[in-house]
Structures are given as structure tokens and as C-alpha cells.
Amino acid sequence: MERIIFHIDVNNAFVSWTAVDLLKQGSKIDIRNTYAVVGGDEKTRNGIVLAKSPLAKKVDIVTGETIYNAKRKYKNLTVYPPNFRLYQEMSYSLFNLLAKYTPDIEVASIDECYLDYGKVKKLYGNELEFAYKIKDEIQNTLGFTVNIGIANNKLCAKMASDFTKPNRVHTLYDNEVKEKMWPLKVGDLFGVGRSTLPKLEAIGIHTIEDLANYDLTKLTRYFKNQAKHLIDIANGIDNSEVKSIPDEVKGIGHEFTLEEDTTDINVLFKELFLLSEMVGKRLRKENKYAQVICVSLKDNFFRRYSHQRKLVNATNITSEIYEHSKSILKEFYNGESIRLIGLRLDDLHEENIYQTSLFEDLTKKDKESSIDKVIDEINQKMGRNTVTKASLANKKINRKE
DNA sequence: TCTGGGGTCCTAGGACCC
DNA sequence: TCTGGGGTCCTAGGACCC
Numbered sequence: 001m002e003r004i005i006f007h008i009d010v011n012n013a014f015v016s017w018t019a020v021d022l023l024k025q026g027s028k029i030d031i032r033n034t035y036a037v038v039g040g041d042e043k044t045r046n047g048i049v050l051a052k053s054p055l056a057k058k059v060d061i062v063t064g065e066t067i068y069n070a071k072r073k074y075k076n077l078t079v080y081p082p083n084f085r086l087y088q089e090m091s092y093s094l095f096n097l098l099a100k101y102t103p104d105i106e107v108a109s110i111d112e113c114y115l116d117y118g119k120v121k122k123l124y125g126n127e128l129e130f131a132y133k134i135k136d137e138i139q140n141t142l143g144f145t146v147n148i149g150i151a152n153n154k155l156c157a158k159m160a161s162d163f164t165k166p167n168r169v170h171t172l173y174d175n176e177v178k179e180k181m182w183p184l185k186v187g188d189l190f191g192v193g194r195s196t197l198p199k200l201e202a203i204g205i206h207t208i209e210d211l212a213n214y215d216l217t218k219l220t221r222y223f224k225n226q227a228k229h230l231i232d233i234a235n236g237i238d239n240s241e242v243k244s245i246p247d248e249v250k251g252i253g254h255e256f257t258l259e260e261d262t263t264d265i266n267v268l269f270k271e272l273f274l275l276s277e278m279v280g281k282r283l284r285k286e287n288k289y290a291q292v293i294c295v296s297l298k299d300n301f302f303r304r305y306s307h308q309r310k311l312v313n314a315t316n317i318t319s320e321i322y323e324h325s326k327s328i329l330k331e332f333y334n335g336e337s338i339r340l341i342g343l344r345l346d347d348l349h350e351e352n353i354y355q356t357s358l359f360e361d362l363t364k365k366d367k368e369s370s371i372d373k374v375i376d377e378i379n380q381k382m383g384r385n386t387v388t389k390a391s392l393a394n395k396k397i398n399r400k401e
Numbered sequence: 402t403c404t405g406g407g408g409t410c411c412t413a414g415g416a417c418c419c
Numbered sequence: 420t421c422t423g424g425g426g427t428c429c430t431a432g433g434a435c436c437c
Binding site: 039040042043045046047048050064065066067068069109224225226247249250251252253254255256257302340342344 | 402403404405406407408409410411412
């Protein structure tokens with residue numbers, strides 16, 4: 001069977017979705033046609049650009065830069081706060097629409113997916129016609145536009161959807177790679193990031209074509225095992241499958257930037273407690289137990305450090321997660337000024353195979369577990385964060401998720 | 402009031418065992 | 420006894436993505 005893959009990508013997703021929502025609420029202006037970005041709050045030090053309108057892009061505003069910097073590029077820029085709940089709903093509505101046509105859809109992120117068209121071509125016919133049809137259907141029923149890339153593998157479909165925007169359909173079949181992809185800058189290649197790019201340029205590789213034709217033995221000297229993969233992707237080679245059934249979640253983490261830097265370990269402990277509740281709650285919701293706990297810090301020079309610990313017994317109990325994370329932090333925190341703290345759970349298991357120790361108080365464990373259950377249930381019924389442990393009662397909780 | 406948060410995958414080195 | 424090497428587990432950190 002012929003391999004035909006679609007990559008469907010929402011144009012300026014967060015800006016578009018915010019625009020659709022504002023219009024629904026009666027707004028007279030469509031922010032997609034203004035100098036607008038969606039970005040975090042500068043006051044809580046979350047002030048970066050998450051998405052930009054085409055006009056904002058025109059004045060060289062880029063995703064990831066500070067709001068402060070973006071405003072220097074365009075003085076009257078409007079900044080909209082992100083609304084992740086809305087984005088999640090918009091995302092579902094898109095994937096539900098596509099699922100009417102085929103179950104072979106891989107959700108790649110909140111605003112993009114792959115669709116295995118080869119498997120349903122007999123049903124729907126020519127892929128270009130079908131792509132235009134669903135592109136228009138999305139626009140007419142959901143109110144936002146997408147780009148669709150069509151190719152013989154996922155990588156090329158992804159590259160194709162990134163050609164000219166918005167509201168376009170592009171193809172990048174195997175026999176079009178040389179003509180359509182090779183002239184692009186090597187940094188535009190999916191999989192070449194900000195660390196690999198300068199290394200490639202240093203050895204004279206500037207376009208995707210340069211990389212595609214580079215000698216493998218020579219490239220291996222610089223990139224070891226990564227070299228073959230780099231040359232493959234530059235040639236548009238990718239054999240990965242469209243995975244319609246998502247992998248089991250492999251880890252759960254949360255982190256936050258503090259409102260101000262701190263050297264006070266007790267402040268860090270408090271944050272760890274809040275993080276423990278958040279990751280614990282999610283873990284229990286997934287019915288999983290974690291065996292690895294990882295605490296990470298970012299200092300005021302933006303350097304990241306982390307330490308992890310593998311537990312003898314996996315856990316999903318908030319107080320246990322907290323006690324371990326606290327002791328991990330104590331182990332490696334050296335008093336420097338901290339900007340961000342994060343907590344991650346890895347090595348997740350379905351069941352808790354518990355190795356009992358002779359001296360362990362299992363009654364206490366049961367009690368902790370039922371306390372968590374009660375807190376989860378109340379929060380479920382009454383809304384988030386109605387109840388937390390007493391030590392947090394005086395802490396303002398207004399974190400965004 | 403310059404620089405978020407949530408993931409996955411990979412690599413390298415050390416410990417340990419045979 | 421003069422220095423191997425395969426395999427696995429564990430940890431720390433890097434790279435990439437949206």
C-alpha cells in the first residue's frame with residue numbers, strides 16, 4: 001500500500017483560538033489581524049511570547065522571546081494571557097472532527113497531528129482533494145485555519161505543513177524532496193535545533209542539501225551516532241509509523257518559576273510540597289505509582305541542576321513524595337540563588353508491588369493513602385484546590401496549569 | 402518587569418556482576 | 420596478578436519538540 005501521510009497544523013494556534021473565543025463573546029475585532037501575541041505575565045516572571053499573529057511575526061517577534069523585548073519591536077503590541085483550558089477544548093474539537101474520517105490519527109501536540117491517509121484513500125479518493133475538503137470544513141465549523149502537509153512519511157509531511165502559511169495545503173512527496181526541501185536552510189529541518197545548528201554551520205553545512213550530501217564518515221567524527229540520522233532526515237528519509245494509540249505516559253512533572261529568587265531552603269520546601277500535591281494528584285488520577293523522583297533547580301544564571309532517587313517501593317502518596325523530594329533537595333542544594341524549582345516522577349508502574357520491611361508501619365501508610373483519596377475526592381466535587389494540607393492553608397494558590 | 406512549562410529520547414560514565 | 424570485556428542498572432545532563 002502506498003504510504004500517504006498528512007500533517008495537520010493549526011495556524012498560530014494560541015492566537016487563533018483566543019481570537020475565536022473573543023469573537024464568540026461578541027468582540028468586534030479579530031486579533032488575528034492585529035499586532036497581537038499570547039504570552040505570560042511579566043509580573044510573575046512568566047513574560048515570554050507563546051504565540052504571535054502574522055502581523056507580529058512581520059515585525060520579527062518570535063516565539064519564546066520576552067514580552068519586554070517584543071514590545072520594543074512593536075510599541076502598541078497587545079498581549080493576551082494564555083487560557084489552556086480553552087486551548088484544550090479547541091484541540092479536542094479539531095481531533096474529534098478528524099476522527100470522523102479515520103481512527104489512524106497520531107496526536108503530536110496540542111495543535112498538530114498526523115493522519116495515515118494511505119489506509120483510507122480507497123474510501124475518500126485523491127489526497128489533495130480530500131485535504132482541501134477537511135481544511136475548509138475545519139475553518140467553516142470551528143472558525144480557525146490549518147495548514148496541511150502531504151507526503152510519503154511523517155517527517156516530510158511535517159516539513160510540508162510548514163511551507164507557506166496560513167490556510168494552505170502543500171505536498172512534499174519523495175520525488176519532490178530535492179526541489180522543495182533541499183534549498184531550505186539547515187536550521188529549518190525538523191530535528192536540527194539550536195545546539196546542532198551552529199555545529200553544522202561551523203563545518204560548512206548551511207542548507208539541507210549540504211547536509212544531505214555530506215560524507216557520513218566525516219560527519220560521524222563530529223556527531224557520532226547522530227550523524228546517520230541527520231543525513232537521513234536531510235534526505236527526507238523517515239520510517240516511523242503513525243501511532244494512533246498513544247504511549248503510556250512515562251513521567252509526570254511540574255515546575256515553577258518563583259516570584260523572586262530565593263536562597264531560603266524553607267521556601268523551596270514549601271514549593272516542593274505544592275509540587276508534591278500536584279504531581280501526586282495526577283499520578284493517582286492515572287492510577288500509577290512512581291519509582292523515580294527527580295528534583296530540579298534553575299539558578300539565577302539559568303543553569304539547571306537535578307538529582308534523582310530510585311525508591312525501593314514505588315509510591316503515589318503525597319506525603320511520601322514530599323519527604324523524598326525534600327531529602328533529595330537537602331542532599332544537593334548548595335545555597336545558591338534559585339529561580340525555578342521542579343519535581344518529576346518517572347519509572348511509572350501500574351501496580352504497587354510493595355516490599356515489606358519488618359519494621360515498617362503499614363497502618364500509617366494506609367492512613368496516608370486514604371487521606372490523599374479523600375482530598376482528591378473533595379477537590380473533584382468542589383473544584384480544584386478546595387482542600388490542601390494544613391501547612392499550605394496560608395499559601396496563596398493561583399498557579400496556572 | 403529580560404529569558405515558561407511540559408514532555409521524550411539519548412548519551413556518557415560509574416558501579417557491579419560474571 | 421599487571422590489567423579484558425560484555426551486560427545491566429543507575430544517575431546527571433543535554434538536545435529536541437511545541
